[in-house]
Structure formats: structure tokens, C-alpha cells
Amino acid sequence: MMQIREINGPVVKVKNAKGVFMNEMVRVGNFKLTGEIIGIDGDIATVQVYEETSMLKPGEPVEGTGKMLSVALGPGLLGSIYDGIQRPLNELIKKSGSFIGRGIDSFGLDESKLWEVSFIKKIGDIVSGGEIIAEVQETEYLKHKIMIPPNINGKIIELKENGSYRVTDTLAKIETNNGIKEIKLYQEWPVKIPRPVKKRLEPKIPLITGQRVIDLFFPISKGGTAAIPGGFGTGKTITQHQLAKWADADIIVYIGCGERGNEMTEVLEEFPNLKDPRTGAPLMDRTVLIANTSNMPVSAREASIYTGITIAEYFRDMGYNVAIMADSTSRWAEALRELSGRLEEMPAEEGYPSYLASRIGQFYERAGISENLNGTKGSVTIIGAVSPPGGDFSEPVTQNTKRFVKCFWGLDKNLAYSRHYPSINWLTSYSEYSEDLKEWFSNNVEEKWNYYRDEAMKLLTEDDRLQQIIKIVGEDVLPDNQKLVVLIAKIIKVGVLQQSAFSNVDSFCSLEKQYNLIKVIMDTYNKAKIYIDKNIAISRVLPSEIVSKLLTMKEEIKNIDEFKEIENMMNEHFKKLDTIYN
Structure with missing residues (x-):
């Protein structure tokens, strides 16, 4: 009979481990705690335990289950709230109260419901x-x-x-x-093994989020991967909430991996009350929540990531588009570091294990759009938040994540502290899907979508160069053509890139409205340049009432037809300038 030999936090050594296999699930000690075999040396097995190991003693029995850590996949997943190993939290509360007991086994689906x-x-x-x-x-x-x-x-x-x-x-x-x-x-599937598909497809269709800074400048495809890195208070969680609420995915899997308890409580209280903007039904009707807070056992953080991705792949196999919000993969990496230390493995950079990159890669590689075994097409899109200490993007988790994701939405603490949300920095962020999705935007939104996007990005880059000069000598010494660049860049930053999650009008912005906003601003810039070149003062070319209108269009315009009125107003204004100065 297998027995506990030694205990080191969540890592337990087991003797007499004959006939067991790697990644087998075991029940540890008299409490029957859930664990997984992660190493075998002769008849000594190393087990990582997914529950608190206090009060365990050497000599207590360990039982093998003969199967890997698996999840139950079937009706009843949607609307459920699980812990990291797919135990329904409401069932655990019924069995042990608000403070979840140990060794409680609970099936992942409601066995009584018809x-x-x-x-x-x-x-x-x-x-x-x-x-x-x-x-x-x-x-x-x-x-x-x-x-x-x-x-x-x-x-x-x-x-x-x-x-x-x-x-x-x-x-x-x-x-x-x-x-x-x-x-x-229902069926069971081991969480560490990706579910098979017939064929992987190219990511050519965007995941529409309704967030302008993402859709317009740094789009992500269905089946794509993205990272949202940012320091404390920069808005990672609220950005993921917005994506969960508005993205045109059929199913949302939200993994709260090692987040603070109060943040997770906010999610658990808020999500059941949110209305799905597409159907009017509760958002939970198409959401699976996995809650694994920072005070829960560290090894369960790793399990929660794999549990979430396996549930997502199951819905993908039905032909649905699934979006995973993992908040945050840094806490998962910290769990790997702690376990690695207890296993006495040789540490790599900043104490993380040498296999950190391969683990992050294994997770993000399970994203993709595919033709399934049954002929349907589905996708899994992974959007992972990263919490670098002190907002330092050069730390190992952020750097290794950048190797495997094709969208990088870098959150900027300076933008966040100046109340610019979402605080995605347009200079440090990038999307490698932009080229793949150009054709889709041209064919499905407007032919000149990519032209206006590229021109706006050039202008924002030029503005950044000018801001360095302004810091030294001030804006007054700039010639009018450069003052125009700075002014239009400000209008783009406030009137396009800034978007309130709490606005009734602007929380979601359709692709058509996004296009018209940037088109009006860039057309105004191109016309204004003509008059600036004629040495007309910038205050006359773009008076305050025009600037104010451009800044507030996003909130004031509720119907696409209203853009015609703004264009007419701009044309009238420039006609008056022609009359005065010609």
C-alpha cells in the first residue's frame, strides 16, 4: 500500500508507489486530498497536492485512481462557477460552509437535473x-x-x-x-492533453470586441492569442470584463487564477447580474467561471488554467467560438516557481523554473481556429493578463509570453493615472494579425479601413516624437503644421482611443462607427493641412467649437447617419475659410 513518506507544503513524497503512472490522480492521506503524480523514482513518487496539506502525517495511506486529472464535459457547464479542479463552488458551500473543507469530492455537473x-x-x-x-x-x-x-x-x-x-x-x-x-x-477528458481536431485553419476572421483601440489599431483574430500586461491599477481586469461582455464569442471561459479574493468576489457578484448585450439574457448563460484566489493552494492555480482550456476546447468541438480570459498567468507562473523551489530544481531567471517558457507555450498553443472531427468549424481565443511586478515588462513571464502571443496590449500606468482608459499604450502595443485581417476589414467594413488606420498610427508616432521636443522647449515654438499634428493626435487619443466602460453609449462601439470616427478626424486633418500651408493660423483653421465636436462625437452620435451632419458641418466651415482667404 502506498504511504506518505515526507511532506513539503503541497509537494508530498510517497513510498511503495508501484504500478502508478505519470500524471495519475491520487487521494492523499486520511483527508483523501486530491493530488497528481508529477515524478516517479523507483518506488518513490512525487505528488503535487491541490488542497491544503496541513495536519497530514507520514505513514498515512495514498490511493491511486487509475486515471489522469480530468474534467466532466456535458450539459450544465454554462453558468457554473468552479474551483481550479472543477468542483462546483455552490456544492462545496452546501457541504462545508463558506470556508471550503478539504477532501471534499464533488462531481463537476448536476447529476440530478433532467x-x-x-x-x-x-x-x-x-x-x-x-x-x-x-x-x-x-x-x-x-x-x-x-x-x-x-x-x-x-x-x-x-x-x-x-x-x-x-x-x-x-x-x-x-x-x-x-x-x-x-x-x-457527458464525457471525461484529461486536462493536460489537447483535444484532437481534423485540421488547423488560418486565423482570417477578427474577434470583434467593440473596443476601438483593439479593433481599429491592434485587432485579434478568432483563434488568436493576446497578452494584456500591466502593473497594479492599470485596468487589466476591467479590460477583460469588457472583452468578456462585448466580444462576439459564443462562449466565455473566465479563469480567475490566483487573483485577490476581493477582485474575484467582484467578478462572482457582477457576472451573474450582467445582461448579454446580444440576447438580453443573463451573461452567465454563455459563461463558465473558474475561481481560484491567491489564498487557495498554489498547485490548484496550474490546474485551473488547464481546466479552463479543456472546457473551451470541448465547446470549440461543437462548432462554437470560445474566448478564454485568464487573469492572471503571472500568478500561475508564481505557483510554478514555488513548486519548483520545493522540488529543489535548479532555478533559472528570477527563480522561475527553466521550463517556464515551455509551459507558457503549451498553454497558448492550444488556441486556434480549426475544422473539428465532426466537420464543424470552431475556435479558441486566449486572452491572458500578465501582472509584472512594478509594471516591468522585461521580467521573465512577460518576455516569455511575448514569444507565444501575436497580440500585445501593453497597459501604461501613466495613461491609467491620467484616467485614460483602456490604458493600452499605442506605441508599445502591437498585433501581428493586422496583415492577416486587412482583407476582411476591407471587404466587410469599408475599403479604406486600413488606409485610415495606418495614417492615424503614423500621426500618433509623429506626435510622440514631437512630445519629446515639447518637453524641452514647449509647444509654442513649434510651427503650425506640427501644432496641427499634436492637436489631431490629441483628438485621436481622447476622441477615439479613450473609451468608458461605464458609458451607456460608448461602452461598445460598432466597426462602422469606429470607421466613421477615424475617417472624420483624418479627413479634417488632411483638409486643415491645406489651410495651414497657406499660413492661416491654426486657431482659425480649427476653432475650439470644431475641436470640441470632434472630441465628443463618440458620446454624442448614436446613429451612423449623424456622421453626415458632422461632415456637412466641416465642409461648411472650410468653405467659409475659402471665402475669407481667397
């Missing part, structure tokens, strides 16, 4: 892994598709009729080369 199942296959059909055999209307707007597990192929020899079933009920029996397999309403 689901209306409609079958789309019949007896005698030959089916293969990934094929859809039935459907369940899980929420008012989302159908849950019951799929054959990826590793099962064969002939349906038994099938239930349409009706109400629990997740643990057997729906079908399939005759395979390895015997008869039962298909239930």
Missing part, C-alpha cells in the same frame, strides 16, 4: 470520434451538442428515444473493435 435530449442518429449508424449524436437546449440561445468521445469509433447498436435524461444516464451503446462502449450525456 435534460431534454433530441437524437440525430439512429441504430445501425457508423459513427466516429467527435460526431454529434444528440442535442440538448442547454440555455435559451445555445444548443449543447452531445458528441462521441474522440477515441471511440464503431456502430450504434443501442440508442435511447427522445426524452429527459440525467448526465450520468447511458444514451447509446457502440460496438467497437475493443468491445462495446457506453455513451453518456
